[in-house]
Amino acid sequence: MKCGAAHGQFFSSGGDVSSGGDVSSGGDVSSGGDVSSADASSNCWFLFTHRVPGPARWDPVDLHQAPDQLLHHDPPHTPADRSLSRTGAGAGPPGSMAADAQSLMSMSLMKIQSCRTQRGGITLHRNLLLSYVLRNAQQLYIKERYQELYRRQQYEEVMTVCNEIQDLDPLDVDVEDAHGEEQARGCGEDTSPREAARPRNPTQSAAHVRAASSLLGCSSVEDCGKEPEPADFRSCCMEASPGAHSDHFPGDYIRHCNKTTVLDLDTHVVTTVENGFLHQDCCCAPAPPAPPAPARKRKVESGCCASDPEELCDFTAARKRAKRENCCFSGADFTDTSNISNLISIFGSGFSGLLSRQAELEQLCGQQALASLGAWTRAIEAF
Amino acid sequence: MAGPGGDMQWCFSQVKGAIDDDVAEADIISTVEFNHTGELLATGDKGGRVVIFQQEIENKSQPQFRSEYNVYSTFQSHEPEFDYLKSLEIEEKINKIRWLPQKNAAQFLLSTNDKTIKLWKISERDKRPEGYNLKEEDGRYKDPNTITSLRVPVLIPMDLMVEASPRRVFANAHTYHINSISVNSDEETYLSADDLRINLWNLEITDRSFNIVDIKPANMEELTEVITAAEFHPHQCNTFVYSSSKGTIRLCDMRASALCDKHSKLFEEPEDPSNRSFFSEIISSISDVKFSHNGRYMMTRDYLSVKIWDLNMENRPVETHQVHEYLRSKLCSLYENDCIFDKFECCWNGNDSVVMTGSYNNFFRMFDRGQRRDVTLEASRENSKPMQVLKPRKVCAGGKRKKDEISVDSLDFNKKILHTAWHPQDNIIAVATTNNLYIFQDKVN
Numbered sequence: 156m157k158c159g160a161a162h163g164q165f166f167s168s169g170g171d172v173s174s175g176g177d178v179s180s181g182g183d184v185s186s187g188g189d190v191s192s193a194d195a196s197s198n199c200w201f202l203f204t205h206r207v208p209g210p211a212r213w214d215p216v217d218l219h220q221a222p223d224q225l226l227h228h229d230p231p232h233t234p235a236d237r238s239l240s241r242t243g244a245g246a247g248p249p250g251s252m253a254a255d256a257q258s259l260m261s262m263s264l265m266k267i268q269s270c271r272t273q274r275g276g277i278t279l280h281r282n283l284l285l286s287y288v289l290r291n292a293q294q295l296y297i298k299e300r301y302q303e304l305y306r307r308q309q310y311e312e313v314m315t316v317c318n319e320i321q322d323l324d325p326l327d328v329d330v331e332d333a334h335g336e337e338q339a340r341g342c343g344e345d346t347s348p349r350e351a352a353r354p355r356n357p358t359q360s361a362a363h364v365r366a367a368s369s370l371l372g373c374s375s376v377e378d379c380g381k382e383p384e385p386a387d388f389r390s391c392c393m394e395a396s397p398g399a400h401s402d403h404f405p406g407d408y409i410r411h412c413n414k415t416t417v418l419d420l421d422t423h424v425v426t427t428v429e430n431g432f433l434h435q436d437c438c439c440a441p442a443p444p445a446p447p448a449p450a451r452k453r454k455v456e457s458g459c460c461a462s463d464p465e466e467l468c469d470f471t472a473a474r475k476r477a478k479r480e481n482c483c484f485s486g487a488d489f490t491d492t493s494n495i496s497n498l499i500s501i502f503g504s505g506f507s508g509l510l511s512r513q514a515e516l517e518q519l520c521g522q523q524a525l526a527s528l529g530a531w532t533r534a535i536e537a538f
Numbered sequence: 539m540a541g542p543g544g545d546m547q548w549c550f551s552q553v554k555g556a557i558d559d560d561v562a563e564a565d566i567i568s569t570v571e572f573n574h575t576g577e578l579l580a581t582g583d584k585g586g587r588v589v590i591f592q593q594e595i596e597n598k599s600q601p602q603f604r605s606e607y608n609v610y611s612t613f614q615s616h617e618p619e620f621d622y623l624k625s626l627e628i629e630e631k632i633n634k635i636r637w638l639p640q641k642n643a644a645q646f647l648l649s650t651n652d653k654t655i656k657l658w659k660i661s662e663r664d665k666r667p668e669g670y671n672l673k674e675e676d677g678r679y680k681d682p683n684t685i686t687s688l689r690v691p692v693l694i695p696m697d698l699m700v701e702a703s704p705r706r707v708f709a710n711a712h713t714y715h716i717n718s719i720s721v722n723s724d725e726e727t728y729l730s731a732d733d734l735r736i737n738l739w740n741l742e743i744t745d746r747s748f749n750i751v752d753i754k755p756a757n758m759e760e761l762t763e764v765i766t767a768a769e770f771h772p773h774q775c776n777t778f779v780y781s782s783s784k785g786t787i788r789l790c791d792m793r794a795s796a797l798c799d800k801h802s803k804l805f806e807e808p809e810d811p812s813n814r815s816f817f818s819e820i821i822s823s824i825s826d827v828k829f830s831h832n833g834r835y836m837m838t839r840d841y842l843s844v845k846i847w848d849l850n851m852e853n854r855p856v857e858t859h860q861v862h863e864y865l866r867s868k869l870c871s872l873y874e875n876d877c878i879f880d881k882f883e884c885c886w887n888g889n890d891s892v893v894m895t896g897s898y899n900n901f902f903r904m905f906d907r908g909q910r911r912d913v914t915l916e917a918s919r920e921n922s923k924p925m926q927v928l929k930p931r932k933v934c935a936g937g938k939r940k941k942d943e944i945s946v947d948s949l950d951f952n953k954k955i956l957h958t959a960w961h962p963q964d965n966i967i968a969v970a971t972t973n974n975l976y977i978f979q980d981k982v983n
Contacts (some may be wrong), residue, residue, distance in 0.1 A: 259816060262874065275629035275652060276621075279733040279881055280764045280783055280823075287819035288873065295816070327968055421713050421754070 253303070256296040263289040542765070546965060547981040548928045550921055552606055555974035564662055567970040569957055571643065571827070573637040576961040579607055579968055580647060581975055582632025586616040586648055588702075590660065591975075607977055609976065611660055613702040616651040630783035634719050636728070638741075646705070647768055648728060652715040658707035665916040708797050711737050711747045718768045724775040731768035731780060738792075739858060750798045751780060751790065766881075767827045773831065783811075785822035789849065805836075806846050807854045817869045817878060830890040831962070837893055839884040842866060844895050844905065859905040859912065862897050864935035864946045877951045885960045896955025899944065900971050901931060917955065917969045917976040 263285050270277050270285075556565065565584025571580050579591040592610035620629040620771070629652055644661040669691040672680055688885045714733035721728045730737050737750035751768075755761055763784040771777035776792045788801035809818065821841035835856070839844050842863060845855035861882075865872060874879040877898070884895040896902045896925040897914070905912045914931045921928060934943040956972040965980035 259870075259873075266876075274627050275631075276624070276626040279761075280717075280766065283761065283764055283783060284820045284823060284879065288816050291816045291819075468597070 253296050253299040256292040256299065260289055260296070263292065268482040548967075548978045549925045549981050550917060550923065550928065550976070551925075551966070551979045552977040553919070553974055554589075554607075556608075561973045566975040567957060567973060567975060568631050568633065569635050570639060570959045570960050570968050570970045571635045571647075572961055572968070573647075574639050574962060575947050576963055576966070578610065578637070579582075579959070579977075580635045580637070581968075581970065582615065582635050582649060583973075584629075584631040586614055586618070586630030586632060586651065586675065588613055588615045588632060588635065588658070589648075590700075602889050611700040612700050613658070613721070615649045615656060615658065615704075616654065619653070623655075635718060636719050636721050638717055638721055639725055641725075648719050648721065650716050650719050650730065653672075653709070653712055655708040655716070655719060656704050657708070658702050658932075659705045660700060660702045663699045663701060664696060666696045667691045668967070685847065687798075694695055706741065708739055708744050708747070711739075714764075717766060720769045720778065722770045723773055724776050727769060727774050727775075727777060729768055731765050735762040736768055736778075736780060736798075748796070750758060750792060750796070752797065752799060769827055769829055769836075772831060772833045773827050779827055779829070779836060781824035781827040783823040784819070785824055785829060787824065787836070787838060787839060787847065805852050805855075807845070813866075815869060817873055820873070820878050826883040828884055829888060830886050831888065831922060833976060834892065837884050837886065839882050839895055841878065841880075841882075844884055844893060845964055846893070846907070857897065857905075857907060859893070859903075861895055861903050862933070863899075872951070877954070880954055882955075883957050885958055887960045888963050892960075894958050894960060894967065896958055896969070898951050898954050899949040899968050900953040900955055900960060901933075902955045902969055915978075917971050917974075917978075925981070928978065960977065 267282060267289075270282055279521050540672055555567075557876070564583060564587075566584040567581050567584040569580075572578070573580070576962050577593045579593075581589050581591075583589075590611045590612075591607035593607050594605045615632060616630040618630045620626070621628055631651055634650050634654065635649075636648045636659075638648070640646075644659050647658050649656055649658060650666050668675070669684065671685060671688055671691075672682070674680060708730070712732040712735065714735070716730055716732045718731040718733075719728060726742075727738055730739065730747075731751075734752065735749055737747040738750045739747045751764065751765070753763070763782040763786075763848040766777060766781050766783055768780035771779075772874060775790065778792070779787050779789045781787045785806065787805040789803040789805070790798035791802045792798060794800070794802060809822065824838045824840050826839040827836060835970050836847050836849065838847065838855075839861075842865060843861055844859045846857040846859075847855045869878060873922060882896050884893060886893055892904055892906050894902060896903045900917045901914050902917065903912060903914050909958050914933070915928045916931050932940075932943045934940065934945045934951070936946075939945050953971060955969055955971055959968045961967065967978050969976045969978065
């Protein structure tokens with residue numbers, strides 16, 4: 156309880172994605188969105204009923220550059236409220252909604268992280284509610300990105316056709332390829348969910364991984380650098396149905412992923428899971444999911460210390476199945492690498508658990524949709 | 539202006555607590571509860587202390603005053619503890635206090651923090667024995683050789699002393715944080731509820747309890763809801779309800795089975811899809827559930843509203859009262875400053891005609907069920923003159939702000955009233971702001 160807190164004080168963080176608002180063009184709004192002073196109704200975003208027409212605001216070129224930009228400068232310490240206290244009712248253009256969802260996600264993750272340091276330990280109820288917000292924001296974000304991608308794809312198809320008509324050169328394959336390349340490089344998305352992703356820019360993914368390693372101090376991440384970046388997000392799908400994708404993505408790297416340690420508070424049984432991919436309902440797995448990695452259980456004798464991160468795992472491993480890069484790097488004050496690696500393992504289990512089972516999103520839960528989150532999650536990670 | 543309950547006008551009576559604006563964390567009031575006669579009013583705070591106020595004998599010379607509440611007893615109920623196995627600190631904050639019905643001269647109450655429930659006996663001592671044969675008055679033992687006669691000690695009056703002593707400690711039964719306790723109408727048992735389980739205790743037995751509800755999933759990854767509040771039915775000793783973070787209330791009958799995981803009734807109102815937002819799950823989480831005194835209804839409080847349910851109708855509440863609907867568009871900001879997680883309580887008046895709950899800016903709301911009227915009042919030092927009538931307040935949601943109205947943006951979200959209590963028989967209410975306890979009573983005409 157913030158007794159002495161300023162009136163309507165906001166949760167200021169160093170790692171707010173929206174503070175790198177240059178990336179998410181159009182996502183910035185008026186500042187100073189104090190509850191007490193804003194006239195605006197900071198509207199909530201309606202998840203499934205809202206459709207915003209208009210051109211896509213995301214420029215794939217920007218996204219491509221974003222990670223490098225963000226890695227190279229310090230996150231400005233702007234209050235996290237910028238994108239939330241919007242003026243006017245209703246949501247803005249689709250890019251801004253996605254940006255709002257992003258900042259909401261990062262805020263949720265920071266709140267989850269701050270719960271760990273609270274007196275009295277972690278409250279299950281609060282973390283459950285935070286995870287719901289996180290899930291809702293992620294669902295919206297995926298949906299928005301997919302829609303935007305679809306719109307851009309349609310637009311580009313139209314443009315391509317127009318160009319063809321203009322140039323009277325239907326065999327202008329280079330143009331199409333260039334578009335496709337840029338797309339894949341930028342956001343790693345393909346138009347058809349079934350199509351394998353194009354090879355990523357190796358420099359980009361390597362840079363990402365190096366940055367990840369240096370930030371996290373986590374050795375297990377380095378092996379993932381062998382693989383294209385989107386594969387991280389697809390890892391749950393990979394694990395679930397290795398047969399379908401083995402052509403493109405050898406599954407070796409999965410073994411290098413973190414362990415998840417879960418302490419059952421009642422039985423004091425500690426479960427260590429090698430891959431973290433226990434969850435079975437990966438919605439994009441066409442085949443029945445592979446059996447979970449072997450788990451080692453050991454009974455905790457008295458005197459074994461179950462630290463805070465493990466208690467968090469007990470519950471949050473269930474709820475917060477965000478991607479690995481999703482894990483609270485928006486917080487600026489990470490000094491304890493063991494905490495970091497534990498948090499990685501919490502979120503390393505893949506994305507499937509948090510996605511809803513609605514048919515609409517099951518379609519979206521293609522590899523490409525997941526991969527498209529790479530850009531902004533790298534942004535979070537940079538902080 | 540007439541308020542709810544006919545011509546009820548609420549007047550300031552007393553305020554307890556420091557005047558300082560600088561609030562010590564330990565002084566934050568965390569629970570307020572009248573006893574069954576209303577003579578005693580107990581408060582618990584974040585520092586683990588319990589303060590009990592007693593209503594004095596009515597002041598005959600000033601009939602318009604009802605009696606005042608003065609401090610009766612103060613004691614440290616819970617201390618901070620450390621769980622070494624899990625490396626967790628256990629807060630001493632008193633989550634709930636529940637009085638037991640009085641059976642003899644002493645008073646008993648249950649107080650709980652996150653992990654441990656304690657039964658306290660509060661007894662008065664107004665006589666002391668004098669004239670021991672073997673001891674001096676100061677307690678030193680006499681030399682037996684000097685004793686030449688025998689006498690019977692007599693009890694002589696002394697200044698009233700109120701003693702609080704812990705009679706039972708019910709510990710180590712909850713893995714998660716205890717959010718509710720409720721004494722059964724059989725006056726022998728009580729329940730305690732944490733996030734995932736509800737245990738049934740006998741007041742006499744501390745080393746074991748029965749687990750009667752367990753919603754912990756086999757795989758914690760499938761957890762979707764937690765228990766937020768639980769209460770026994772006021773008359774039926776076999777019936778209790780528990781509310782969940784998903785906005786459902788389950789009524790269970792202990793006669794049906796030993797483990798009441800299967801509910802007898804499920805009270806749930808379908809969500810309005812047009813109100814769906816990022817925060818739908820948070821604002822639908824029920825923070826408090828209270829049976830009416832007559833046992834026919836129950837009231838639930840979620841973030842924005844109070845709902846009254848008829849126990850015979852499960853599919854929707856019979857009444858829904860909006861507490862601060864103007865906050866619906868502010869949920870994002872409230873999420874940012876954590877106010878969206880505030881757990882408001884609610885209470886019935888003695889004859890179940892009016893319900894009350896708290897809000898922000900030190901406002902509290904009363905809803906008159908019979909007259910379908912509601913009023914917003916404020917607990918503040920500015921309105922603290924003796925018997926000063928409280929003026930109804932109004933919040934302006936948007937548009938032109940009228941005189942005396944407060945705009946939503948001027949509300950102070952650090953001043954919240956989470957805990958309120960209503961005297962079981964009279965129109966006296968206790969309203970807890972952050973660290974002050976306000977007592978209001980209606981004006982006796």
